Amino acid sequence: MRVSKLVARTLREDPKDAPLRSHNLLLRGGYILQVSTGIYTLMPLAKRITTKIERIIREEMNRIDGQEITMPVVMPRELWEEAGRYEGVGPEMLRFRDRNGNDMLLGMTHEEPVVQAARAHITSYRQLPVMMYQIQTKFRDEARSRGGLIRVREFTMKDAYSFHTTSEDMVEYYNRCHAAYARIFRRAGLKNFIDVESDTGMMGGGMSHEFMFLTDVGEDTLFICDKCHYRANREVARFAFGAASADAERPLEKVATPGHKTIEEVSTFLGVTAADTAKAVLYVHNKTNLVFVLIRGDFEVNETKLAKILGKGELRAAQDDEIRALGAVPGYASPVGLDVSRFTLLIDETILRSKNLVTGANEEGFHVKNFNAGRDLKGGKTVEIATPREGDACCECGAPLRVSRGIEIGNIFQLGTKYSAPMRCEFLDADGKSRPMIMGCYGIGVGRLLASVIEEHNDDYGPIWPMSIAPYEVHVCVLDPVKGGVGEVAARLVGELEAAGVEVLVDDRNEKAGVQFADADLFGVPLRLILSPRNLAQGMVEFKLRGQKGSEMWPVDEVPARLSEVIAREKASYLD
């Protein structure tokens, strides 16, 4: 390919609105073009990279017996009603009508059609297990897309679905897929990633893991134990509680706290710590059910955990009038003295471990001291819905947890029969009995992976693509092509390399060296050859690795052989 014909305009000036390194470089190098919020065109360089990433994904999926299919982007409402998800999924699913007035939707994930396919084609245990996957466009109408390709609305995703006769078989396959994912990311050149336990979210089902690329610009918060390697997304992270307080329970005592409502105000006013208080957090679940959460003042409620406990439905913070309707007073609320049958009372484990806490008196301007849940509350359900904090003890080994940020580049779920049962995707077992298939599902965001690779591999001048996914293998700069026959030598050399199967990007423009080098840096091709009258007069060509300072001089006629050697070496370093 010639740079003069490459559809990729590089930018000298910093694009605005692109604080993320990957976003910035993708724009400056002409890799992507925004069409709308969270919707991008991938220009030729980016397309070549994603094609290579997809090739790696295909190889690894095929290696674990995957079969590639393509499912539709547009689906009818009826299909999604079969598993009960049409109503369950929120506005992130784009819905519309076709010309006949049928309710349609844009696929954001493909459990329904893949289950339909399995149901239609698989009837016997003899045919199982099976895995089908696709690499295809998804649309999620994100409330807020951001960061270039990191978080978009339309994106290409590899999604895979496996079907099994037993949970054991599914779990075994889940582990194979787990290993395949690690290979995919390593082959794509990514090093700094881990897997974490995660929430299953709208997918539902049992255990799930997310593969996270660790970076400060990540939008997920992860808790990591460096001692036992427990690691989990904030949404599911657990931690070990300290020993229960052995203090003697003192009698309840009402104290005046005029104008002091927040935990910080109350604890400061009374001269205690936030950990000596019990915080009331009120929610409304499914529009009518009031949920009263009591948690120690120094912790925050993890709403993902809360939603899981409450089950399906909408969850929002309660309004003041709804709180008053229970007889509680906003800012001075607690379950003490309230009719517990009128709401759902959830008591976090942190409360039960503590004694003599300060909590609301349900009276304007008053709190009570020496609240002890075991003594002062009747009813209520004990739960663990506190979000861990940095330094809290690991739930497995007790060592302090470390916090890190990450970008989710892949996830794997143990779905079980969440979709196969309602959709009657069944097989006949050896006893002739009909049973729902046990499923797993596995996703990788291709664009996110690309963006993550840049985040990991770049310098001030541009991306430094790993050879395994680089848009081209070698970038040939031809300085002063009209002088000293440089252009002719370049053409001959490029022809020779291309004939040998090398992917060459050649800068055939009559541009100054600085311009060519700057663009070459933005294109990030890992190997570079520089042809100039100066070098060629000595019969030499300069060879350079992108991102490294030094360079070597190679005799012209040795270039093809030496280059293929380097390419082979580079490629091998990304093989798993």
Place this chain on the structure above:
RNA sequence: CGGGGCGUAGCGCAGCCUGGUAGCGCGUUCGGUUCGGGACCGAAAGGCCGGAGGUUCAAACCCUCUCGCCCCGACCA
């Protein structure tokens, strides 16, 4: 959905407060001189000032409404 900000030439921006025939840098085109880290000189092309309505003799500029985009948060994976 809440908070903040921005829409003026392909890109980055000034002009708006204080209304009076639209400007700068980069890029692009043509001619010339240069030629190893974003050269220089000269000429030129390119804008319904996001859209609609209003105020005014006159609106990029003032007012109202709308659409789009960015950042932070909420939400989601």
